[in-house]
Amino acid sequence: MAPSPKSTPEANANSNNDGKYPDVNWEEMGFSLTPTDYMYVMKCSIGEKFSQGSLIPYGNIELSPCSGILNYGQGLFEGLKAYRKEDGRILLFRPEQNALRMKAGAERLCMPSPSIEQFVGAVKQTVLANERWVPPFEKGSMYLRPLLMGSGPSLGLGPAPEYTFLIYASPVGSYHKRSLNLVVEEKQHRASSGGTGGIKTVANYSPVLNALSRAKAQGFSEVLFLDAATGKYIDEASACNIFSVKGNSISTPPTHGTILPGITRKSIIEIAGTLGYQVEERPVAIDELLDADEAFCTGTAVVVTSIGSVTHQGRRIDYKTQADTVCQKLHEILTGIQMGRLADTKGWMVEVN
Ligand SMILES: *Cc1c(COP(=O)(O)O)cnc(C)c1O
Numbered sequence: 001m002a003p004s005p006k007s008t009p010e011a012n013a014n015s016n017n018d019g020k021y022p023d024v025n026w027e028e029m030g031f032s033l034t035p036t037d038y039m040y041v042m043k044c045s046i047g048e049k050f051s052q053g054s055l056i057p058y059g060n061i062e063l064s065p066c067s068g069i070l071n072y073g074q075g076l077f078e079g080l081k082a083y084r085k086e087d088g089r090i091l092l093f094r095p096e097q098n099a100l101r102m103k104a105g106a107e108r109l110c111m112p113s114p115s116i117e118q119f120v121g122a123v124k125q126t127v128l129a130n131e132r133w134v135p136p137f138e139k140g141s142m143y144l145r146p147l148l149m150g151s152g153p154s155l156g157l158g159p160a161p162e163y164t165f166l167i168y169a170s171p172v173g174s175y176h177k178r179s180l181n182l183v184v185e186e187k188q189h190r191a192s193s194g195g196t197g198g199i200k201t202v203a204n205y206s207p208v209l210n211a212l213s214r215a216k217a218q219g220f221s222e223v224l225f226l227d228a229a230t231g232k233y234i235d236e237a238s239a240c241n242i243f244s245v246k247g248n249s250i251s252t253p254p255t256h257g258t259i260l261p262g263i264t265r266k267s268i269i270e271i272a273g274t275l276g277y278q279v280e281e282r283p284v285a286i287d288e289l290l291d292a293d294e295a296f297c298t299g300t301a302v303v304v305t306s307i308g309s310v311t312h313q314g315r316r317i318d319y320k321t322q323a324d325t326v327c328q329k330l331h332e333i334l335t336g337i338q339m340g341r342l343a344d345t346k347g348w349m350v351e352v353n
Contacts, residue, residue: 071155072150076147082134084134093348096350110159151163190238249277250277251280253282267334
């Protein structure tokens with residue numbers, strides 16, 4: 001997009017950080033790590049509460065070889081974005097939702113967690129310390145990655161004696177993949193009832209790499225997992241939620257344990273309801289998805305992305321994508337709110353200052 005002479009977002013944005021943008025080609029940034037200046041670190045012992053964290057230069061951390069995270073996967077991650085508005089101000093999208101989700105995950109994994117205020121405050125401090133890395137208006141966003149882990153040593157199986165909460169940041173591109181081609185995984189499952197599919201534990205992700213690598217080797221972009229109990233219902237992709245559209249009705253599986261309660265998912269359900277769609281959170285059979293008009297995935301990284309095709313038992317179904325899709329409409333509104341192009345009538349955006 002050529003800068004218009006009247007509106008000069010770069011100039012405005014520059015005035016917000018003294019013109020000190022780093023030497024980055026914003027246009028070519030994808031979703032990969034660009035290390036920034038500072039990270040936030042806060043520690044506490046088991047049985048205590050997190051109290052005081054600090055910003056330190058971004059870099060490697062030291063861990064006991066016997067730490068809970070390295071030995072038993074006692075760890076959680078989060079992901080959220082900060083956006084620069086046209087006037088240079090920086091906004092976060094529903095950060096308290098990430099804080100609440102980390103708190104729920106921490107309870108499940110027997111870890112202390114920062115309070116909602118501590119979490120949001122720490123995210124803001126991390127953004128401000130790395131402000132020059134927040135891309136200019138509409139050139140991308142700053143991805144924040146909070147981690148919570150058992151950092152103390154524990155050889156016998158049990159909760160670690162010490163915990164570390166850490167946040168690092170990376171600018172990421174505003175790339176919009178045209179559509180995803182999913183393949184249904186027939187043998188492996190992502191999560192089962194009573195397990196940890198509903199929390200963002202690090203331990204949920206290495207088990208999907210095998211299916212994901214096989215899918216990519218065959219030219220697919222993502223894997224679609226089915227429910228572990230019957231193999232008849234759709235669960236989600238490896239790191240995003242899924243929606244099925246038929247006529248005026250939009251359906252997505254309920255978050256009763258195996259599905260990660262995505263904040264994008266929740267926001268899209270609200271937006272779609274406001275637009276007059278009939279939105280249902282209920283089990284969605286794979287056969288129903290194969291018969292849908294349209295399908296899309298949601299998540300902080302993918303935002304709202306059309307599914308171009310789903311391949312199940314060798315049969316490929318193609319869906320409507322791009323112009324005039326429900327997905328496109330929802331994408332327009334969600335990103336409009338996030339970038340500050342549309343009024344934030346729901347009170348979702350939190351200013352960093
Ligand atoms: C993070 C994640 C999502 C999306 O959650 P958002 O809050 O929308 O980013 C969906 N599924 C899985 C498995 C995830 O890890």
